[in-house]
Each structure stands twice: as C-alpha cells, then as structure tokens.
Amino acid sequence: MALTITNLSKTYPNGTQALKNVSLDIPTGMFGLLGPNGAGKSSLMRTIATLQDADTGSIMLDDIDVLHNKEAVRRVLGYLPQEFGVYPSVSAEELLDHFATLKGVANGRERKEMVAALLHQTNLYDVRKKHVGGYSGGMKQRFGIAQALLGNPKLIIVDEPTAGLDPQERNRFHNLLSEIGENLVVILSTHIVSDVSDLCRHMAIINKGEVLLTGDPISVMNNL
Ligand code: ADP
Ligand code: ADP
Secondary structure: OOOOEEEEEEEEOOOEEEEEEEEEEEEEEEEEOOOOOOHHHHHHHHOOOOOOOOOEEEEEEEEEEHHHOOOHHHOOOEOOOOOOOOOOOHHHHHHHHHHHHHHHOOOHHHHHHHHHHHHHHOOOOHOOOEEEHHOOOHHHHHHHHHHHOOOOOOOEEEEEEOOOOOHHHHHHHHHHHHHHHHOEEEEEEEOOOOHHHOOOEEEEEOOOEEEEEEEEEHHHHHOO
16 A cells, blocks of 8 residues: 655645645655644645645555545545544444444444454543543544544544643554554654654655655654
C-alpha cells in the first residue's frame, strides 16, 4: 500500500493558494507532514480524505485514482479530523457496536468480539460503559482511532492529533499510532517537530503550500 501525490494544486475561491504543485511518495508506515499553521496541511489532508477537490494534479492510492473514485477511497480510509463532533450520551461500547452494525456486521457475537478487541487495543476497555461525550481529549482521540480501525482501513489520516493532550495522553496516543502504523499508511499532520521525529519513518516539511523537504526525519532535520 502506498500513496502517490503528483503536482497537486488548490486555490480557494477567495484567492488563497493553499497547495502549490505538491508531489509526495508516501509508503506503508507512519508519515509525518510537518508545517506551521496555515502551511496547507489540512487542505492536503482533506483532499486525500476526499472531503474537498483539488484544481490540478493526481493522488493514487495503489491503483485507486483518489480524486475520481471517492467511494472506493472512503471504504479503505480512516480519517481523524482535528475537531471532534458532538457525541451523543452513549457509551463507547454502544457507539462502536452501532458503527459495526452500520458496517454490515450483522452477527451480534462477532460485533461484540470485534468491539472488545478494539477497546482493549485503544486502552478504553475499562471505561467502555462511560459516555464518550464525557471522555477527556486523549480518550476521545483514542476512541477516534478505534472507530477508524473498525472499518479495516488501509490508510489512516490524523490531523493535529496531540494538540491539547497532556504528556501522558500524548505518549499513549503515540504508542497506539506506532502499533497501527506497522501495517498501514498512517499520515500524521502536525506542527510539533517531536511528533514526527519520535514516530515517523518518513516525513515532509510543507510551508506556504509547498513541499520544502522530504525524506527520513534525520536527513530532513539535517538539511533544515
Ligand atoms: P494548515 O492545516 O497547515 O494550518 P490549511 O490547509 O488549513 O493549513 O490552510 C492553508 C491556507 O489556506 C491558509 O492560508 C488558510 O487560511 C487557507 N484556507 C484554508 N481553508 C480555506 C478555505 N476554506 N477558504 C479559504 N482559505 C482557506
Ligand atoms: P487549521 O487549524 O487546520 O489551519 P483552520 O482553523 O485554519 O484549520 O480552519 C478551520 C476551517 O475554516 C476549515 O474548514 C477551513 O477550510 C476554514 N478556513 C480556514 N481559513 C479560512 C479562510 N481564510 N477563509 C475561509 N475559510 C477558512
């Protein structure tokens, strides 16, 4: 599994050019997209996640032409946006069970096992009966990962994940990402250098809509 982005450009209707000829090769594993606020990270993440269109360029996820096969991409995509929506007063266990039903897992016992495994993996098993709306920021992030993994994704996009998390939660979240990054393409968008240097095998630096450097974190940091 790999993502190939070629000459992607995007100008918003107000004239802001958010992406300028962005080209990137993103292999399996954790990929860090590092850049300051306004660099174009969210614009790129939303485009890969099929939530907005580009003006020119292409994105290939293996042999799927992402910009022209949105349904196919959505079937294999887990997207964790920066802002979480409002959660109903429902427990994590019930919500995941509900999402599994929506995914077509009709067998109750199969759902129960699937949900329990995800709750264990994301360290939420002990709080599975609590309402997600009452979770801390870090717990909500981990719940987001559980929800994303439910669909068996091949690509996971995480936008500014550790903003507002305390150090312990940040660590937990990092460990969880490293674990799932072993078999999937995980793109982590952040303005925090250590998020990338601690976790990612490959990275790019983006600023003012342009890719400045790309490679492994050590060589990129040495070239700064
Ligand atoms: P980042 O995620 O790195 O902070 P964004 O992709 O959110 O960067 O933004 C890149 C640039 O595009 C910024 O100048 C931002 O203000 C602008 N921008 C983002 N979304 C829109 C939009 N919907 N309409 C107009 N300008 C936008
Ligand atoms: P980020 O923190 O990723 O840069 P923002 O807070 O800039 O995101 O953007 C939040 C929302 O506002 C997004 O939906 C984005 O498209 C929109 N937005 C950002 N900048 C602008 C802008 N200059 N004009 C219009 N919409 C914008």
